[in-house]
Amino acid sequence: MLVGMLAGRKKPKGRATRLRDPERTRERLLQAASREIYRSGFQSASLDTILASARVTKGALYYHFKNKEALGYAVVEEVISPDVRGTWVRPLESVKDPIDALIGIVQDLSVRPEDVCGGCQLNNLAQEMSPLDAGFRKRLEIIFDAWREATASVLREGQIHGSVRRDVETTDAAGLLIAMVEGYGSLAKNAQDPKVIKAGVKNIVGWLRSLRQPGNRKRG
Secondary structure, rough: OOOOOOOOOOOOHHHHHHHHHHHHHHHHHHHHHHHHHHHHHOOOOOHHHHHHHHOOHHHHHHHHHHOOOHHHHHHHHHHHHHHHHHHHHHOOOOOOOHHHHHHHHOOOOOOOOHHHOOOOOOHHHEEEEEEEOHHHHOOOHHHHHHHHHHHHHHHHHHOOOOOOOOOHHHHHHHHHHHHHHHHHHHHHHHHHHHHHHHHHHHHHHHHHOOEEEEEEEOOO
């Protein structure tokens, strides 16, 4: 989960600094809202808690966001989406071996108790809000689609270069990977036990290795 702000260096007072103040306020609101939604869910998230954490007034909140829903949409687009893209999309750009790349991402998934017990913020919101709000559902769908397409694309590249089995249906395989990652995450959250996600990582890695073209099973 993306948390916190970069400590800024002292900047000279003046018009340029004043112009940047609203941007910093908005960022504090986004990060505070992200933490509160992760902890409590969107529906139970308290605006008062968000305001206190961000150290801003209610007027500042409504200056930047029309309502609570607009704030939640911004968290999806500006916090959760970059987080998912940074984990699952950008690392797959220009890779030499797609299976190695995917295995590396899976093995780097957090098994810290605080992350496992809180679950995946993307999946948490999808489970809570997609049945209730089209704005959330469409925004979350964009993230899942980008994740699935990045995975399918890198697997197709692997087929072209002979590192991925030709009989693999890449879009289906990408969807299965997402389902396994999010499924094990949900099981671990429900169990409140990091050992569940550790077992999941082991099983997902084994499945990824099975996608290799015979004769190209090189990663131990």
